[in-house]
Structure formats: structure tokens, C-alpha cells
Amino acid sequence: MTGVVLVFRDVTDQYREQAQRRQAERALRGSEAHLRSIFRAAPTGIGLVYNRVFEEVNERLCRMLGYQADELLGRNARMLYPSDAEYDWVGREKYRQIEQFGTGTVETRWRRKDGTEIEVLLSSTPLDPTDLSLGVTFTALDITDRIQALEELKRLRSLLTSIIDSMPSVLVAVDRDGRVTAWNRGAAESSGVPVEQASGRTLPEVFPQLDAELERVRAALASGSIQQARTIIEGTDGPVRLTDITVYPLAENGVAGAVIRLDDVTERVRMEERMIQSEKMLSVGGLAAGMAHEVNNPLAAILQNVQNALRRTTEDLPANRQAAEAAGISLEAIQDYLERRGVPRMLRGVLESGRRAAELVENMLSFSRKSPGALSTCDLAELLEKTVALAASDYDPSKQYDFRHIRIVRDYAADCPPVPCERSKIQQVFLNVLKNGAEAMMAREQSEREPAFVLRTRCDGPWVRVDIEDNGPGMPEEVRRRVFEPFFTTREVGSGTGLGLSISYFIVTQQHGGSMTVDSTVGKGTVFSILLPLAGRGIP
Template sequence: MSFMVSRSLMIQLSLAVVLITSSVLTGFGLYRYQKNLQKLPDLLEQRLELKAKRLSISLRTPIFNYAEYETRDIILSEMEDPNIVALVVSLNDGHSSRYIYTRSASNQPVQVKNFTPQKEERQITRKILYETNELGEVTICMTPKFFRYQLQQNFVSDLFQIGVLDVILISLVILFLRLRFVLPVKQLTAVSSEISKGRLDQNIDVKSRDEIGVLAHSFIIMRDAIKKQIVDLNNEIDERIKAEGELKHLRNYLKNIVDSMPSILVGVDAHGKITQWNMEAEKITGVASRDANGKNLHDVFPQLSYAMEKVIQSVHNRQIRKDSKVPLQLGRNKRLSDITIYPLVTNGVEGAVIRVDDITERVRIEEMIVQSEKMLSVGGLAAGMAHEINNPLAGILQNVQVMGNRMKIGLPKNQQVAEECGTTMASIEQYAEKRGLLSMVAMIMEAGQRAAKIVENMLSFSRKGQGNFEQKQLTELIERTIELAGSDYDLKKKYDFRQIHIVREYEKSLPEIYCEQTKIQQVFLNLFKNAAQAMVNDKNDSGKPCLIIRARRQEGMVCVEVEDNGVGMDEETRKRIFEPFFTTKEVGAGTGLGLSISYFIVTEDHGGEMSVESFPGEGTTFRICLPIRNDH
């Protein structure tokens, strides 16, 4: 720092001296150069006059003696002057002899026949006299450019001398400034640097009485004042460091609490700018806290943009707002969430904290608990109802069968009784046929058998099976069931199962599970039938029906997902989908026991889990998890 200060001071003062001196001397040089340029014509005339006079004297003797070679030598010697561009000697010898010399392109003297002077070139003519005889005349032509060049060279030499003088002046100024100003300033700068490092015991040894001395005295006063201030400041700093440490510890503690919460916590101000972004929010959105803070909520977390109106209302009313079971797209899946808005209106800060809790698993567990309780209660009721219905149903089917037999030809007893009544069995059978009695009996029989099948399903639903459990590869059972669905008459007639595109996503090397093969196939068949119906009923279908079947290992279980791209279902339907006798099909198209029996087979018979995910217009996914080792 001291070097920079001293260098700056020396440079400024040196430049000032140099600029002033150089300006004066350069101005004087330019003035002299201009004066010489103005005198150049007179100088050229004087030079011509002198040359002409001297040459006329030098030539009179050789010309008088007719010494031609000597005359030429004198002329050539004069042409060595670069300022002479032409020299003409005319003789009065009766032959009008002339010696005309000028310069060639290489600036060498050359004899020519004629010569015409150029612009700016000056010439002079003088007679050549020998005593009283006029022998001829000499003409000299000179150019001013060499005189001008000489003036320029003189001006450049002056500038060089000015430069040398500037160097000498700079050296003297620098030496003066160094001894008189720079060294004391360096000493004060060094002292101030040491003082800035906290070394306040520095001695300031500047005894001059000028401005530097006043500055040194001011430094001494400042040093003593700083000593006192530093003591007070150190005490204050210690207190602040302690307070800041406690504040930082508290801030980190609160941040750790916020980041450790499994909920998404987003702080926003009254304008929708994000002020807080916890670790769970980073995990779900993939946006770091440093990138989210200060940005608009709708840009970073567009799924929550609708909440800003509720944030404003919550801050205005100072009331907590909560929305339950809100479907949100978190990551790649749509999840059910509770969204709670806590207003912040203290210390003049307006805003809110938005808390998002993923309750999808909790809702599933609650629904499974409710469903299990329904299954337990309905199971006992179904068993009792089945036994109560089975007895009169058996009597109805038996008597209907007897009625049908007694209206047909073939039994001797029928013929005997008909004759006793004065008729024949052929007449009775013809009458029954024409009146539709036989078809009515057949319809009653078919309806009774259907009722018996329902009772059988109810009994199967209400009791645990005692079937044959074996180690089976679940993917093999899936493939067999797909083949079975492809050849099922109802599926081919109504839903054309073979036209459905099936995507298989099986994890490699899946372990075998301990299960009852026929029942597990019954579960898969029910799911395939429901998926086929859902995809056929999709009136807004924009693509080919597609069924995705996934199988993977997960926490001691093998889980299978059956996903379709059908119409999906609303929340109310999804909650009741496993209830007995609940169906969305047309009357007579289903009993409403398929999924409830499937649920019973998976959860009760095999100790597994069964759940469903669905949203209207987004298809349905059934999920079945069966334990690898079944101790149920």
C-alpha cells in the first residue's frame, strides 16, 4: 500500500514537471522551426547568390584558357551539393556552347541538352568576367527541400534534447520527492499497516513541522484513540460472537427439526415468494433450497399454485386452513395429501407455512382395516344366509325338476294318471308346450341353478379353504391365466380379450411362493375380466387397450400389479370395490362377488395384501402381494 501511495505521488508530480517543461520547450522549438521555415526563401536566395558568385570566379580562368576538362570538373564538384538540382554554363565563344548538368533518377549529376526548373525551385544567373571580358554566364537552380529537411532534423534534435532534459528533471524530482515526502509517507503507511493488524505499539518518528509532521501527529492521536476503541470493541465482539453462536446453533437446530419432518414444509410471503424450503420438499420436487428460495411458488411447485388464494385468506382471517385427501402429482405418482396452511402475522411479517402430508398409505391402511372388518362381519352373515337359502332352494329345484318330468311323455305313471283323467300325455305335453309351461319350468330351473351358484360362492367366501398348497412360480400362473382368459367364452364374446395389448414387466429370478394354484388363478382371472370390461367401456379411448402386468420381489413378498388404461373409477367406487354384491355392471351381468372373493383368497387364505389405485379417466391398478414363505 505504501509503495502504491509513494509511486502515485512521485508519478503525479514528475508528470506535472515533465508536462510543463516539455510543453514550454516544445513550444519554443515549434516557434523556432516556424520562424526558420519563414526565413527559408531568404536563406535560399543568399545561398544561391553565394554559390553563383563563387562559381563565376572559379570558372573564369579555365574558360579563358579553354580548359574544358577542368571546367567540367569544377561543375561536377559543385553538383555534389544536394541542394543544387541543375547547373548551366553558357559561353560567349561564338559557338553558343553550353554545359547543362542536372540530376538523374539516382540523384547523380548527368549532362543534358535542356532543363526546365520545377515549382518551388529557385535559380540565379551571374556573368563570368575575366578582367573586362565577359566570357559567359552561369545559372544555378536549387531546391528548398533539403533545407527544409535540415530544419526538421534540427527540430527532432531539439526534441531529443528536451527528452534528455525531461529525464534529468524527473530524476531530480523523484529524488526530491523521495527524500522529502515519500520516505515519511512510507513510514506513516507502514505504521498504519501495523496498526491495522492490531499492533498499536508502533513508534512514529517524523519530526518535521510541515504538513507531513501534522499528519504524523494526527496518526499518534488516532493510534491512542484506536487503542481505547479496540478494548471496548473486543468486549462487544466477544458478546456478539457468543450471541451469534447461540443464534446459529438455534437456527441449525430449528432447521434440522424442519428438515427431519416427513412432511413437505414450504414458507411463502404475502406475494407468493418462497422463504422456506425443507429437505422433504427438495426430495419430492428435485429442486434445491438455494434454487427455490426467492422464486414464485407457482414456478417451483405448480401443484400448490392454487393454494395461494387460500394463503391470502388464511393470513387475512388469521385462521388455519386444511384440505384433506387432495390428489397431488408428487414425483411420478399421484398421491393423496392433507394440505394445511398456517398463517404468519407476527412481527410485521405476513405470509404462511404450507404443510403437505402424504396420506396415501394411511388411507390405504384405513380402507384395508375397514374392508377387513367388513369381510369378517359379512363372512359370518354370508355363511348363515347361504345355509338358510340352500334348503328351500334345494326343495324348489327338486320340485321344479319333478314338475318338468311329469309334463313329458316317457314315465308310465304319467300316462296312467292322464288316462284316468280322460286325456293323454301327448295332449298334456302339447298343451304345456303351446302355453310355454315347459320353457317356464326351464327358466325357473336355470334361475335356481344360478341362485345355487351364488350361494356356493357365498359359502366359499365365508370359509377358509383347505386346498392343496404348493410351491409355484407366480409368473407361470399369470401366463396360464392369460391363456385361460383368451379362450374364455364370455371374454371372447363380450370383450375380445385377445385384442388387448399385454405388456409384461417381470423381475428376473423371482422366487416361488407357497399358494393354492386354482384360487390364485381365480383371482387373476377376475382381475383380467374387470380390466377387459373397463377398457371396452372407455368411450373416450384414444389408443389401443393395454394391460400392463408387473411382478417383482419386495420385502419378503412377490408383488403383482395389473394396470389397465380404462375408464378408471372415482373415490367412492374405489372404497367399495371389495364389498360383497357391489358391482358397477349392468343388472344380470355380475354378482358383485368376484373382487370380494379375490380379496378373501389373497388376504385370508394366503395371508397377503390386495389394494387398488384409480382415478377417473386414468385407468386402474390392482396390487397383490403374496408372501414367499406362507406360515398363514
């Protein structure tokens, strides 16, 4: 008997497994193709190393290094490093990071095929963190341009800092809240606060003198315009300085703030004042020369006739008696009548006023005398002492001060050589300053401070400097600026001509080629500074 035996077997699972395997193979091939596509197209160098020997490299890495792929494959990475030390350090540091973090990143230098060196950011990750022998993938990014750009940025930043620090101005940048964002060397020196301690702190904390400038900062930000002002700022070391303040608004990239610039213009303003003062002196000199002839002649006639009138009415002279007898009256009767009517007193008043007018004209003529007399060497400290003695001996009850009751503090430098000058004229300068200071100290309201002068001499390069400092009431700025002007005075009418300091200024600057300045603080006192050249008449 023949027949067919049919055997049925369920192969569903087998087909399913094969399908899954084929699907997995396709996915793997696709993934591999995807990875190779990334490997080829990546904008950074990519490779695979076993024990630091190249096994795979992409085209980007080859272009970056200037090698063909077959020139790298199978070669040790040491070929790329400029030194053994760099190669060893990268290995140690990279594998230390891999062990600790699972990946390692370092910045190093590689040498290209043409010998040039490039900066490289190298990142490595093992295929199996537990077995580094299976290989390590890496990416290499050429950061040479970035490093050079950073170095250039550092150089420019350092250059900018050096330029800002070398400026004579104080420069402070603040944000909208008034917190310091930049602080140059001038700011550090003026405030006494180094830049490390100033950054991030508010302006009033680190530079209290600029507290009021925050309002100007807000005004500059609100208006978008530069704000300028001139003010007086007292430095940390005490002296008061005249300062120009400029506030520049800043508003960029969403950051708002301002730059505050301070310029010490004290010396510039003083120089401008001296130039103006010199021009005034020259003007007065020309005026005085013209006035002398116009005033002196009639003034001389007035004085001569007044003197003759007094001689012919008050003195017992034979000619006077003869004239009185010829008129039928005695000389005594005439004198009695004139005395009762106050005529001699009036004539003496006219004579005194005439003499004062003559002295005034003589003082004005001082401005027109350009040719100085002969110079002789003079010890200025010794001359100061003689002037003090002269001022103390010139006691007059009508004056409101007694020089003998003023304390004198002497601070004479021992190394100051004698100065070529006209002794009598420089003594006149010293005497004028001392008398003005004495009157100022006695005129102030009663206080606990004893009136005192500080007399100081110093060598200052090619000059000798004399400071006469008093502790009087000081002068406001508007008075200080005009103190050397001819006929300017703060005394009552009739108490002075206002020419003493003007003449002193003329003697020092025009006749001796020196400099005469004044600094004063209300409530503290005044300092007159006189500089005379050691060479004699240093300024033409």
C-alpha cells in the same frame, strides 16, 4: 537638573497573547482531563502502543485481561496472543488497513492472565497517519459472549433446519405476496427445485401444484386461523398422491406470511380402507354362515321340485305315459299344451335362477371359511400365463369383450422365487381382475388406445408383488374406495353380483395373509396390486 523621564509602551498585544495562551492552556488541560475521563470511564478497553509495546492502558482493559496496569506497560502485545501466527497476522492485517483506510479493525483472540482465551474486536488508529512511530491508539472490545451467542444461534438454526428437513412432511413458508421464505428438503424432493433456487420466488413458479393454496394462505392471514384440506396432488414423477394440506398463519414483528404443510396420507388412507374392508369381510362372513342354512334348504327343495316338474312333463318316461293314459289324455297332448303355454320355458327359467341363487350363496359362504387348504409353491408368472390362456379360451358372444383381442405386455422379474399359495384360488383372483379389466376397457368410448394389460411381477422384500394394469377408463375416487365391498357393482342390474373382487380380496388377505390394493386414474387406467408373502400366510 533633575527630573523624571516617562516612557510609554503599548503592551496590549502582549497581554492579549498571554491571555490567549493561558486560555489555550486551560482548554488543553480541560481537553486532556476530558480525554482522560473518557479513557477511564469508557466501557471498552483503550490503550496506546509504540511499535506494539503498551504505553498507556485504561482500567477497563486491565479488568478485561485480568492484569494490573504495571504488568502491561512496557510489555509487547505478543504476550496476549495464543500464537505467533495469530500475532503476526493481526499486525499485517491491521497495518494494511491503516495504510489503506486510516484505521484497522480485526477480530482476534487474546489470552487472559488466568489462561482463558477471549474473542476480541480490535480497532487501531495512528496518532499521525504519516508516522506510525509516534504511536497507535486502540480499542479492544470483548465479544466472547456475542460470538458464543452467534455460534449458539447457528447451532440452533442448524438443528432446526435438520429437524425440519428430517420431517416426512413438505414444509414451505411464504410471505404475504406468496414468495418463498423457507423450503425444506421434502419440498425440494417433491417439486424438484432445490432450496437455493426456490427462495424469493413465487409459489406457482416453483411448486405449480400449490398454486390454488394461495387462496388458503390469504384466508389464514385474514382470519388468523389454521386452514386445512385434503386434495390429490400429482408428483413430478407421475403418481397421484392423496395429500393433507394445512396452512398456518404467521404474523410477527410486522412480517406476515404462512407455513404450508403437506402430508402424504395415501398409504395411511389405503390402510384405513383395508381395515374397514377387512371388517366388512368379517361381517359378511358371519352373515353368510347364518344365511346358508336359512336359504339353502328351501332353495334345494325348489330346485329339486322344478327338476321333477320338468322331468314329469317334458320327458318321455313310462311313468309319465301311464299317468297321462289314466287321466284319459295322451302325453303328447299334455306336452303340446304346456309348450304352447310356455310352461317348460318358465320352469327352465326358475331352474336357472335357482342355480344362480345357489351359486350366490356358495360365493357368500366363501367369506365364512376361515381354514385355508394346503399350500403349494407356485410360480406366479407361470400362473398368470395360464390364467391369460384360460381367459382367452372362455369366449362368450354374449359378453361385450373378446379377450383374444386385448394386447398383453409382460414384465416378469427373473429373480422372483415361487410363492406358497393355493394355486386354484390365486388363479381365481387373477381371472376376476382380468375379466373386470377387460370389460372396463371394452365398455369405454372408442379411442385411439388399443386395449392392453401390463402384467408385472416384482420381489418386494419378504413379498412377491403382482401388478395387473389396464389402460381402461379408470375409476373415480368414490368408486375406487368401494371396489372391494361385497355386492358393490357399477354394472347394470343382472350383469353381475358384485362379489368377484370381494371374494378375491378375501382370498388374498384372509386366506393367504397378503395384501390387495387398487390405484386408478380417470382417463388413464387402473392397477390392481397383489402382495403374497414368501413365507406363506404372513399376516395372521
